[in-house]
Amino acid sequence: DSGVTQTPKHLITATGQRVTLRCSPRSGDLSVYWYQQSLDQGLQFLIQYYNGEERAKGNILERFSAQQFPDLHSELNLSSLELGDSALYFCASSDRGGYTFGSGTRLTVV
Amino acid sequence: TQLLEQSPQFLSIQEGENLTVYCNSSSVFSSLQWYRQEPGEGPVLLVTVVTGGEVKKLKRLTFQFGDARKDSSLHITAAQPGDTGLYLCAGLKEYGNKLVFGAGTILRVKS
Numbered sequence: 001d002s003g004v005t006q007t008p009k010h011l012i013t014a015t016g017q018r019v020t021l022r023c024s025p026r027s028g029d030l031s032v033y034w035y036q037q038s039l040d041q042g043l044q045f046l047i048q049y050y051n052g053e054e055r056a057k058g059n060i061l062e063r064f065s066a067q068q069f070p071d072l073h074s075e076l077n078l079s080s081l082e083l084g085d086s087a088l089y090f091c092a093s094s095d096r097g098g099y100t101f102g103s104g105t106r107l108t109v110v
Numbered sequence: 111t112q113l114l115e116q117s118p119q120f121l122s123i124q125e126g127e128n129l130t131v132y133c134n135s136s137s138v139f140s141s142l143q144w145y146r147q148e149p150g151e152g153p154v155l156l157v158t159v160v161t162g163g164e165v166k167k168l169k170r171l172t173f174q175f176g177d178a179r180k181d182s183s184l185h186i187t188a189a190q191p192g193d194t195g196l197y198l199c200a201g202l203k204e205y206g207n208k209l210v211f212g213a214g215t216i217l218r219v220k221s
Contacts, residue, residue: 002152002154004152033208033209035211042211042212043200044211045209048208090152097158098143099143100155103152104150
């Protein structure tokens with residue numbers, strides 16, 4: 001157990017739908033990062049939150065949004081889903097050092 | 111185009127052999143990290159190197175950061191089947207606050 005908890009582990013949904021992925025960072029970590037991992041793109045940075053505020057944005061689509069709550073857990077919202085959104089979505093937290101990743105959510109859009 | 115280029119993309123070797131994985135870039139990084147990822151799991155941090163020329167050892171794994179902080183290598187001595195996995199390098203750019211990952215090297219060690 002890395003200390004970073006992601007739910008759900010698997011998600012299967014239809015095109016056009018909306019889903020929410022949840023992440024609880026390691027205790028004490030203020031930063032949360034979201035990454036998308038696909039076979040052809042590798043690990044791509046989506047967005048970072050630090051203590052509730054957006055800190056950095058990467059290759060995140062406009063259909064995707066995220067937020068970090070006062071208890072520091074974070075949610076990644078994916079809407080108008082397309083087949084190409086099928087991927088592993090990872091959350092990571094850090095305390096200035098290396099990142100600690102969760103086990104990911106495998107999203108399959110059918 | 112990847113900011114960090116890893117090579118080789120895939121490596122299949124016999125138990126006991128040595129191997130080196132390379133991570134190259136034209137950009138300077140304030141630090142570089144190596145991760146190992148197994149199927150169905152998230153990447154796990156192996157090491158962080160921050161000083162140009164730095165060498166770190168983790169049992170049979172040796173990590174080196176280039177003098178100019180643009181490249182790194184991971185050398186595994188006497189590879190074992192348990193070393194099988196996806197090895198990822200990731201760099202933190204100067205004045206940046208997000209890690210950029212290479213595409214990874216898939217290592218398979220056969221017994």
